[in-house]
Amino acid sequence: MTTEYKLRMGDGKRIFMTKEQIVADLKEGMADAADLGSIPDLSADEIDKLVDIITMPSRMVGVEQGMEVPVTHDIGTIRIDGDQGNSGVGIPSSRLVGAMMHERAFGADTMELGHIDYSYKPAKPVIAQEMQTMEICQQNMIVPLLYGAMPNMGLYYTPDGPFENPGDLMKAFKIDEARQSMEHSAEHLTRDIVWIMQKMMASGSDGVNFDTIGAAGDGDMYASLHAIEALRKQFPDIYIEAGMAGELMLGMHGELEYDGTTLAGLWPHEQAPLVAKAGANVFGPVVNTNTSKSAAWNLGRAVTFIKAAVEASTLPCHVNMGMGVGGIPMLETPTIDAVSRASKAMVEIAGVDGI
Amino acid sequence: MGMPISHIMTSGMSGIRAAGDLVARMEFAKGMRIGEAKDYVAKKLDVTTDDLSDEYVMRELREELGIGVITSVAGAPKGIAAKMNIEKLLDLKINSCEKFRGQIA
Numbered sequence: 001m002t003t004e005y006k007l008r009m010g011d012g013k014r015i016f017m018t019k020e021q022i023v024a025d026l027k028e029g030m031a032d033a034a035d036l037g038s039i040p041d042l043s044a045d046e047i048d049k050l051v052d053i054i055t056m057p058s059r060m061v062g063v064e065q066g067m068e069v070p071v072t073h074d075i076g077t078i079r080i081d082g083d084q085g086n087s088g089v090g091i092p093s094s095r096l097v098g099a100m101m102h103e104r105a106f107g108a109d110t111m112e113l114g115h116i117d118y119s120y121k122p123a124k125p126v127i128a129q130e131m132q133t134m135e136i137c138q139q140n141m142i143v144p145l146l147y148g149a150m151p152n153m154g155l156y157y158t159p160d161g162p163f164e165n166p167g168d169l170m171k172a173f174k175i176d177e178a179r180q181s182m183e184h185s186a187e188h189l190t191r192d193i194v195w196i197m198q199k200m201m202a203s204g205s206d207g208v209n210f211d212t213i214g215a216a217g218d219g220d221m222y223a224s225l226h227a228i229e230a231l232r233k234q235f236p237d238i239y240i241e242a243g244m245a246g247e248l249m250l251g252m253h254g255e256l257e258y259d260g261t262t263l264a265g266l267w268p269h270e271q272a273p274l275v276a277k278a279g280a281n282v283f284g285p286v287v288n289t290n291t292s293k294s295a296a297w298n299l300g301r302a303v304t305f306i307k308a309a310v311e312a313s314t315l316p317c318h319v320n321m322g323m324g325v326g327g328i329p330m331l332e333t334p335t336i337d338a339v340s341r342a343s344k345a346m347v348e349i350a351g352v353d354g355i
Numbered sequence: 356m357g358m359p360i361s362h363i364m365t366s367g368m369s370g371i372r373a374a375g376d377l378v379a380r381m382e383f384a385k386g387m388r389i390g391e392a393k394d395y396v397a398k399k400l401d402v403t404t405d406d407l408s409d410e411y412v413m414r415e416l417r418e419e420l421g422i423g424v425i426t427s428v429a430g431a432p433k434g435i436a437a438k439m440n441i442e443k444l445l446d447l448k449i450n451s452c453e454k455f456r457g458q459i460a
Contacts, residue, residue, distance in 0.1 A: 060361070060364070060365070061365065062364065062365045062366070063365060063366050065405065065408070066404065066405045066408070067366075068366060068367060068368045068369075068375075068407075068408040069366055069367070069368065069389055070367070070368050070375050070378050070379035070382060070389075071359070071362050071363055071366065071367040071368075071375070072379070073359060079359070087358075103370060103371060103425075104371070104425050106359070106360055106363060106370075107363050107367065107369040107370045107371075107372045107373075107375070107425070108359070108363060108367075108370045108375075109363075109367055109368050109369075109370045109375030109376055109378070109379045110370075110376070110379045110383075135454075138434075138435065138451035138454075139434050139435050139451070139455075140433070140434040140435075141434060142371050142376060142422070142423040142433075142434065142437045142438060142441070143370050143371060143375075143376040143379070144376065144379055144380050144383055145451075201450060202454075203454070204450055204451030204454040204455070205450065205451075206383070206449070206450055206451070207383060207450075237384065237448060237450065238450075239383035239384065241383075281382065281383045281384075281386045282382060282383060282386075314386075315386055316382040316386065316387065316388050316389060316392075321362060322358065323358065328358070333357060333358075334357075334358050334361075336357060336361050339357075339358055339361040339362065339365070340361055340364070340365040343361070343362050343365040343366045344365055344366065346366075347366050352389075353382060353388050353389040353392075354379070354382065354389065355362045355366050355367070
């Protein structure tokens with residue numbers, strides 16, 4: 001009788017696969033990444049190691065001793081007190097309590113403070129409270145504590161913001177007007193990020209985590225890179241983590257460039273040099289999870305993409321491994337067996353500097 | 356909630372239980388890759404890079420150096436006081452410590 005191993009689908013559901021099926025899915029996922037990104041395949045040894053990790057009988061696996069890496073966080077303290085139907089667990093507590101719980105109860109290497117709406121723009125009206133919370137947290141915390149938020153350029157479009165929605169303009173074939181709206185929004189987004197971080201640095205923040213750069217497409221990345229550049233110039237010692245929203249930079253505008261490179265269509269290994277050029281300290285590459293494929297397919301694909309990004313980057317790479325990225329299943333309570341296997345594979349095969 | 360803890364248990368350096376905060380600080384402060392950051396911190400602490408994730412080694416060492424421990428120790432440097440000692444240990448400036456110094460006469 002053929003041995004079958006317990007795996008997960010990309011949506012987290014339990015499945016059973018033979019070793020031959022696992023190898024086939026790993027190679028198919030790897031080939032997809034290699035083809036899309038024009039990057040090298042994994043070696044035969046690396047495929048074998050991935051098979052070993054996936055088929056380990058333990059519920060939870062871990063990296064080899066000595067290979068541990070620092071872990072950074074998005075959403076940060078909000079996962080403790082957040083209670084709005086996302087990944088927060090709704091424990092009534094202050095953000096200081098959440099930060100200290102991560103440091104002293106969970107053994108977090110770093111932490112971040114964020115606003116409950118977790119974008120830069122909505123932090124503006126409550127900046128005085130953000131500043132004082134940062135001060136209080138910094139007085140009590142030892143691990144590096146960043147201020148984190150999403151650039152989220154979509155908030156600058158109607159009906160949420162002042163600029164006409166490019167989606168509506170494009171539907172009316174007003175392409176130039178749509179591009180202008182994105183360019184104006186990008187200018188405002190850059191200005192807002194820099195202003196907020198000026199306030200947070202005045203309050204003792206170690207730095208900033210850009211969470212989900214490019215979620216609104218290439219304009220979002222354009223604005224974020226210019227904000228990083230301005231912040232590095234103004235604060236030479238600021239810690240800057242540049243985390244991406246997705247594996248491929250969507251060309252909503254299509255013609256925006258940074259340092260002579262068109263942003264639309266960039267894969268993680270092509271994003272890395274631009275993030276470094278702008279002045280970030282840490283790059284957070286992303287590979288999306290396909291919920292209709294197995295964990296083997298997703299992990300083969302994600303490790304192939306991230307290994308290429310780590311090699312192309314001059315910065316430490318902290319791969320994004322939240323729900324639905326980096327080979328992690330797409331659900332709010334990702335299974336420990338899948339998370340630990342993906343985590344181990346990223347450290348031991350892709351060679352990431354952190355998670 | 357279980358996802359970040361799973362990562363910490365699988366791959367993390369255990370923060371101030373060991374020396375994860377110090378290695379992370381060097382990645383951020385100097386843009387060091389993981390190997391370089393571990394080598395730098397290990398040299399400053401006079402331990403091996405493996406020791407940086409070893410709670411047995413780091414528990415006592417952190418208390419000796421006054422750089423913060425995970426359990427409550429009366430009289431031991433905590434928060435910003437521990438970070439001021441980390442500044443000296445790692446030979447870098449920490450923004451919150453700079454701001455704190457700027458506020459005292």
